[in-house]
Amino acid sequence: MSDRQRPLRSAQWFGTADKNGFMYRSWMKNQGIPDHEFQGKPIIGICNTWSELTPCNAHFRKLAEHVKQGVLEAGGYPVEFPVFSNGESNLRPTAMFTRNLASMDVEEAIRGNPIDAVVLLVGCDKTTPALLMGAASCDIPTIVVTGGPMLNGKHKGKDIGSGTVVWKLSEQVKAGEISLHDFMAAEAGMSRSAGTCNTMGTASTMACMAESLGTSLPHNAAIPAVDSRRYVLAHLSGNRIVEMVNEDLRLSKILTKEAFDNAIRTNAAIGGSTNAVIHLKAIAGRIGVDLTLDDWSRVGRGTPTVVDLQPSGRFLMEEFYYAGGLPAVLRRLGEADRLPFKDALTVNGKTLWENVKDAPLYNDEVIRPLDNPLTADGGICVVRGNLAPNGAVLKPSAATAELMQHRGRAVVFEDFDDYKARINDPDLDVEANDILVMKHCGPRGYHGMAEVGNMGLPPKILAQGITDMVRISDARMSGTAYGTVVLHVAPEAAAGGPLAAVRNGDWIELDCDSGRLHLEISDEELAARLAENDPTAASTLIASQGGYRQLYIERVLQADEGCDFDFLVGCRGSDVPRHSH
Template structure:
């Protein structure tokens, strides 16, 4: 809202009044906008006093995790009306992680750009952001950050617990586990195929601490949800209750002038890193948080994830780092109970969308099940020390990754956290699939599997393929983990000793990853944050990327893919497009007619 002198007095003018023309007499533009929007709304709907609230809705039948958001939208709209606002459903680009090929990450920036333009172009005073599946919440936050008007998130919530043969089965995590058992010959294909009915039992996003759940944790820790709402299961009626309350809240936020820039600060970004570490959250949070920070002009680096996360113990016993699922976490006390245990590690200053600091909501929070949420004095994994890797996301550096790479220690095997092994190199995911089960493949349990050509530019879109299936002959030896290194990503539901986001990626200038040969020795030391290719510099200077690697790089000639390849930044800075970094604000400078 902006202050304006009208008729000798002053009042706060709504942004939407630029369209609807309060007090403009016979102005044509205001007349047209009001007339076309009237359609049953009351006379005072567009009088410049009732905030116009867009409910940015990522519901889509092709985004299964978000299919129920139309119902959530209706509850938000009811809350907006109760508070005196006008709630408007605004369908926006929706990305379904499980369906979109080659990777939903290719379109995260496109979705954010399209959302940003629609938020700026329309008569909107405030935003309610409805997201669930992995890329929807970060894209919504990136867009809203770029426009800068009041905004609040409603996470769509996880599905019910999966159960298979009497045990919890996490979506995604169960897929990786059971598919390996099929390849090892310990589970029949028939049983594997039947298990999908047990894995997905209700509406909602992944029930593990995968990327979707991590994005909900991130949003709440940033202060962008009503405290306590993130993690509410999608089928739980309390999600609709919280959605209605969010509708009322956003109207108050508009009247009070509280914007996304007031809520998301460097302090709240660091709080989000703390929350993600305590929960064993997805490595994908790294690129999404940095992209959001970039839209607000806030400096956030890989080193922040390591320095902040290293202080934090793992408290949440959820798959893929533990045993339980999101429904269990919610019933055990939820995210606020987790944050209460690490309150001393949080910045107390950042506020939430309610206007009150996040830490104000932690004093009376209790853990109701210590099997699911471990108390601070008995963590699942302790914070990092001089000789231990810790539980948060660790940032590795060395000649193989001079700009950094990451690993999730809580999902890795302790015996592989210090490792030396010979490289087995794959120049593309297609090359990997063609050769991984070749009986003649020169591989042992001590080998280091290298997959390259899967970075933001190279693939393009940085697919979730870094958690490579192990070679069949290795699985048949009883081995279930090996060191794997890639410039790609992995699903937040995945696990293993996987070094991800190697930067610069193989397709980028100056990449050492592109120069690795079969048989080269790789030295991994997570406690000391090191990843080294043990090859003399003079030998590396003589090498060039293999023809097969270069041939596999993306070569788009038109459309979004070309724009993406030409402008995408590295994983070490958030993989946003270079021309989208920095906010543009909510002002529309040209006349609409």
Template sequence: MSNDKKFRSYDWFGKSDKMGFVHRSWLRNQGYPSDYFDGRPVIGICNTWSDLTPCNAHLRDFAEVVKRGVIEAGGFPLEFPVTSLGETIMRPSTMLFRNLASMDTEETIRANPLDGVVLLTGCDKTTPSTLMGACSVDLPTIVVPGGPMLNGRYKGECVGSGSFNWLIKEKQTVENYTAADILEMEIGVARSQGHCMTMGTASTMACMVEALGLTLPGAAAIPAVDSRKKVMAQLSGRRIVEMVKEDLKLSKVLTREAFENAIVVNAAVGESTNFIIHLLAIAGRIGVALNLDDFDALGSKIPLLVNLKPSGKYLMEDFYYAGGLPVVLQEIMPYLHPDTITVNGSTLGQNNAEMTCHNKEVIATLAEPLQTEAGIAVLKGNLCENGALIKPSAASPALMKHRGRAVVFETIEDYHARIDDPDLDIDETCVIVLKGVGPKGYPGMPEVGNVDLPEKLLKKGIRDMVRISDGRMSGTAAGTVVLHVSPESAVGGTLAVVQNGDMIELDVEQRRLHLDISDEELQRRKAAWVPPAPRAVRGYVKLYINHVQQAHLGADMDLLQGGSGSELTRDLH
């Protein structure tokens, strides 16, 4: 067989020995002709499709479109499934399984005759998990985001899938929504294929990979059902073949400067707080030094330009029609590293040099931003020695500096049991403290930090309170919510010893989160603290608890840091 350029797949398909015969002959049962094995780059299409992941249900069809592009460019496409993570259905939290899906992706790529990889992603964790796994192998890789749903509709109003979820209690309690109202909303809020159409985590992840340079320009915002999304998928299939020939590996795209670009861009679009925990994990896999303070230093002063829910008014469909992420990239280019290379071979600056905004109500300008400083703020203090996060663009300005009495819930079950008790001693000046929802404590760090307010306060017209936890919140949610407190309560962080009645001070401008007790009292409480019993005794969950790192390190597992590389597992036959 001819092989002018020996790709990685040559060790499987290019040799004339016994194993070459075995590898080729079994694949021939699919009807592949001989020239497919004659030195073509083999492209793995990593598909996160699943009926259990509604946001990714259309990716089965998209894989065929990508294959078409690969074949047109002279490649040999081979699709493979990996663990799919459906945010809306999986329990207890897809975050528990993000690292498992990354392991699945990494080992599947390493173990098979692949020269390049296309990642088909969509729902929140399917993007970071597959990218983390791909980074650990470091082959040429391109991402095809599945795209957002069309705008949700309810009685002539645009509504966001995800964002409305957090308003249901309020709508029923205060606005007297009937069961019929809720059903009509349920039917109309998610009315097409695709992921959440707010600037939640799924859309944030799509913007993240485009800002990193891992998609073709403009890929992030195209709605899933728009024909241009399929065009993007087909062109991505063509491009990955060329990337293999150019040896354009992930490590050549994912430089420190690319990560800095992603931090700035995602601040400008009003990103989900989950962006931070995922980008930290990705950096740890590819070997780029990144820490929590970088997000505050680089992103917290960036103006908010994108007027999307939950921080604004519009939705992803509107964002795309206004020009999408390329318009934002062009507008904030003074804050970016324009010379970073992207997967199409051109630089970020070249790709986004001449873009036109079609709706300045959706995408604002640097001269007239929606907010002057909108990036996520990193808090420090005795309550979060390794840091905590708050999203100012989604918070109430009046609560950004606040001192209040702690009302403590030891677990999420404790919260559900007591929050609507009419006798609960709580008012709008209090601070809701939720423990036991961090990486190890839950386990899996669920999106429960933006807990609903007590029914009796909702009826008073209260719509926001300071809430603090070691958990996460959905990118579709809003509120003055302090998240990712590290160290978490389950490992004995200060959060573990907060008691009812303690005074807590939040000062976002000063980046301070403080439990107002003496150092002596704090040490006394910590000395008396008893760790909770382990939440698992076997299987992956036990492995996760034993090895997961804290939120400020990206909640990756310590044994997965760095990469395994693309070196082949030895063939023993």
């Protein structure tokens, strides 16, 4: 079908000569839009998560202008609209709490408005999955433009990574290694420019996921936010989205099971955040792809981590881009026959392999050869057992190798408040080989599943020179964090999961090689402990909340299911009942 033959979705609003068409066009014309802009041109929505309260995305007004230039140049007409901006740095209790809310905003804004395609302006951690989830539920032509990472942080003449340096310096303060003054002195130098975290945190990980899924142009993930090439990419994305309308290249043609396999393999190679496990599951659920934790084991395990970036390695996102960025990683995987589906389609109309097979690679230290990896097996480790029947995850590239097979005594915190109240107590009964366990920090228990899973170690342990312990919880952790941390235990404690039954002094075995997480008590004892829990506690908790919080607790799925709302799973398409004025 040629461009002229294919009816535009926006024509349902602007393409008629009746009363409704009159009104839709007339109201839009109060912005100074001439009549010819409504004559068969694709209307391109620019979905903008700009907000001064989301500092990662605070430069998006300028980014949007470059997208608009590209749309106009290609013969489309751009219309920018705001959506909920869930920034991780300021939003309490966590931006994950509002990820699904933002996705609902995006979905209904796309479906209810006269647009033929959409450009998603994303950056901060949860804005990327939220916007992709909402767009996937509508399935119109879609392209992702990321805001890019900030410049390298600087402190005492050295590069420091956003997020990662906070965890490191905070532990050094608690251990008495540096003063509080030294800690505060790093604050201004950590965030020197517009953009997202400059480590391989969740924002950079999800930017890489968007690119490896095929939903963005090559190099979208790594160009620094203040690099002029970021604006060139935005312009070219505006060009391309108009062509995608003419080709009817919808998200469902890009987001296939094969694309998700490519993303899982990529996540292992880059040392990506564990948060990607939850977000990819949620995105897949919206487009109708069956993605499970088993896919992470099937595709990811055995893949070397070759990107030497903090928090797993040494460098930052600037060096990653200058070394060749994600196309260089994908080329390296493909040449070793480690890219699962080279023929997966991407938004520029080419296959993933066509986009990267000739990609330049400038630095073997930053993007290592596969035979000299940062971590030999960097795939997300999925563990199961009587403590996590539905699974839990661990990031090998950020863990201590010696602790990935470990047996220790449980030191239990009932919730995050209990942890904060007791962790610094010099009388805390804890030894270096123990396992820290924190409950009630999952999707329902700590609404939104906050990034508190990487519990800071007790000062009495840090004073011994110990920098890592096994930690287990139903929480998440920041992608900028590190350590041997077992996360996303499912079902969570607040949903009656076995984690709720762990007591101080219990012995726990972690074996990442065999994928095992085992609480060393009998099945009968476990059942008896769980039976002691008050069955009315959960319903009482829900009834006391009200508002969005109550909706969240009632309808959120568990971590292994992507933490989406149960009623949002699935693709509902872009059709909307016509309204007659």
